[in-house]
Amino acid sequence: MSTARLEAVATDTKQDIPMQPASTDIWDKKYRLKTKQGVALDADIDGTYKRVAKALAEAEPTVDLQQYWMERFTWALRRGAIPAGRITSNAGAQEHKPATSTINCTVSGTIQDSMDGILDKVHEAGLTLKAGCGIGYEFSTLRPRGAFVAGAGAYTSGPMSFMDIYDKMCFTVSSAGGRRGAQMGTFDVSHPDVKDFIRAKREDGRLRQFNLSLLITDGFMAAVNNDQDWPLVFPVNDKEAGDIDLANAEQVVWREWPTHKHYIVRDDGLVACKVYGHIRARHLWDMIMVSTYDYAEPGFILIDKVNEMNNNWWCENIRATNPCGEQPLPPYGACLLGSINLPTLVKGAFEEGAAMDMAALDRLVRVAVRAMDNVVDASRFPLPQQAQEAQAKRRIGLGVTGLADALLMVGLRYGSEAAAKVTEQWMHAIARAAYLASVDLAREKGAFPLFDAEGFLASGNMQQMDKDVREAIRKHGIRNALLT
Numbered sequence: 126m127s128t129a130r131l132e133a134v135a136t137d138t139k140q141d142i143p144m145q146p147a148s149t150d151i152w153d154k155k156y157r158l159k160t161k162q163g164v165a166l167d168a169d170i171d172g173t174y175k176r177v178a179k180a181l182a183e184a185e186p187t188v189d190l191q192q193y194w195m196e197r198f199t200w201a202l203r204r205g206a207i208p209a210g211r212i213t214s215n216a217g218a219q220e221h222k223p224a225t226s227t228i229n230c231t232v233s234g235t236i237q238d239s240m241d242g243i244l245d246k247v248h249e250a251g252l253t254l255k256a257g258c259g260i261g262y263e264f265s266t267l268r269p270r271g272a273f274v275a276g277a278g279a280y281t282s283g284p285m286s287f288m289d290i291y292d293k294m295c296f297t298v299s300s301a302g303g304r305r306g307a308q309m310g311t312f313d314v315s316h317p318d319v320k321d322f323i324r325a326k327r328e329d330g331r332l333r334q335f336n337l338s339l340l341i342t343d344g345f346m347a348a349v350n351n352d353q354d355w356p357l358v359f360p361v362n363d364k365e366a367g368d369i370d371l372a373n374a375e376q377v378v379w380r381e382w383p384t385h386k387h388y389i390v391r392d393d394g395l396v397a398c399k400v401y402g403h404i405r406a407r408h409l410w411d412m413i414m415v416s417t418y419d420y421a422e423p424g425f426i427l428i429d430k431v432n433e434m435n436n437n438w439w440c441e442n443i444r445a446t447n448p449c450g451e452q453p454l455p456p457y458g459a460c461l462l463g464s465i466n467l468p469t470l471v472k473g474a475f476e477e478g479a480a481m482d483m484a485a486l487d488r489l490v491r492v493a494v495r496a497m498d499n500v501v502d503a504s505r506f507p508l509p510q511q512a513q514e515a516q517a518k519r520r521i522g523l524g525v526t527g528l529a530d531a532l533l534m535v536g537l538r539y540g541s542e543a544a545a546k547v548t549e550q551w552m553h554a555i556a557r558a559a560y561l562a563s564v565d566l567a568r569e570k571g572a573f574p575l576f577d578a579e580g581f582l583a584s585g586n587m588q589q590m591d592k593d594v595r596e597a598i599r600k601h602g603i604r605n606a607l608l609t
Contacts, residue, residue: 180217184499205469230447259448261309269317307448338424348406358398439580467531518606572602
């Protein structure tokens with residue numbers, strides 16, 4: 126963005142919405158920086174804004190740029206750019222909270238099907254949760270209950286029992302900032318123990334530190350639509366190769382799998398999976414729907430669509446999400462989040478002709494993207510693998526808050542056809558501004574290290590983006606792997 130455009134931010138008008146008492150209470154208890162004796166260091170909410178803005182601006186290379194961007198980041202925070210909680214709470218707080226992180230969302234490395242693999246990821250998860258980060262895992266990489274473990278000469282108790290260990294660990298570890306630890310457990314719909322996963326929360330007190338979501342594939346949805354049987358499968362360990370006929374389609378199917386270690390892998394990368402049995406796809410679907418109705422879980426992740434739309438589909442495979450499910454991530458993925466508070470940008474709220482200030486929205490998004498990009502450099506990560514993943518892709522996630530309120534302010538009912546159309550216009554404008562801001566950053570500071578123009582632009586998401594944005598990315602690269 127040009128200097129002239131940046132100077133224009135000071136002239137923006139603002140929908141002045143004072144903080145409510147409940148908001149002030151939440152800020153004071155969760156986000157206000159205090160000493161260990163409880164003495165407040167942020168005098169007021171504006172003090173928090175200035176602390177955060179200063180910390181993020183320090184990622185700039187010169188003193189002049191640091192001062193310049195600190196002022197603009199402060200403006201953006203006052204104007205309605207809302208960093209995620211870990212940024213607001215922990216940015217600039219190193220002296221008082223040196224072990225905390227500014228990252229909200231992480232996903233575990235792939236859990237290998239061994240005792241070492243399981244306990245290693247418990248240890249990593251404990252360090253991640255202690256730093257204040259939420260974490261997600263895929264548990265369907267663990268062999269089903271009753272499967273023989275050759276090394277132990279015994280039969281495994283299955284992935285659900287190991288999830289209980291993670292659950293107790295999360296309950297025990299004190300998460301930074303007084304937060305309750307947050308976890309997501311995902312599970313493939315073709316795993317032989319899928320019924321146990323669906324029913325897990327029916328047991329009182331079980332897995333209470335987890336949200337649960339099923340990984341739903343296109344193949345399963347087709348089986349539901351066609352009322353077909355659905356195979357329940359798990360990879361054949363290389364020690365079992367002599368016990369099964371790999372050419373027998375009734376015993377073995379070949380599937381993509383998130384890990385190849387100790388499995389039989391074909392030249393095309395597919396893994397041999399033993400068929401443990403079949404279930405009617407619609408019966409399994411009904412089980413999912415009943416559990417979702419009764420217990421609001423498990424959630425429903427269309428995992429093939431996630432990978433199809435993912436800008437980084439060509440260099441990663443996503444199998445899990447952060448605890449609230451809004452951020453799918455690859456192994457050791459870490460993502461910082463932020464939102465645009467839409468009601469602060471409405472002109473003439475509740476009056477005839479009320480409208481979103483699109484020029485102000487564009488300016489705010491562009492400054493917010495730079496601030497979030499700086500978080501990648503300012504962040505402390507609980508694990509070195511998370512830091513490497515974040516630096517390689519510089520992932521950020523920008524969303525909105527206050528959508529229903531903003532729609533009411535311009536005279537539209539949330540959920541109406543007219544509201545949906547306006548929402549699409551606003552979100553498209555945010556996406557355009559965010560991608561173009563990241564292109565500008567790439568021109569100034571360089572694209573993210575793993576950037577590949579052809580791969581990035583071939584994603585389902587970028588196929589839907591405006592031609593001029595795509596051409597800008599092709600020509601100059603882009604700073605951040607994921608934006609809106």
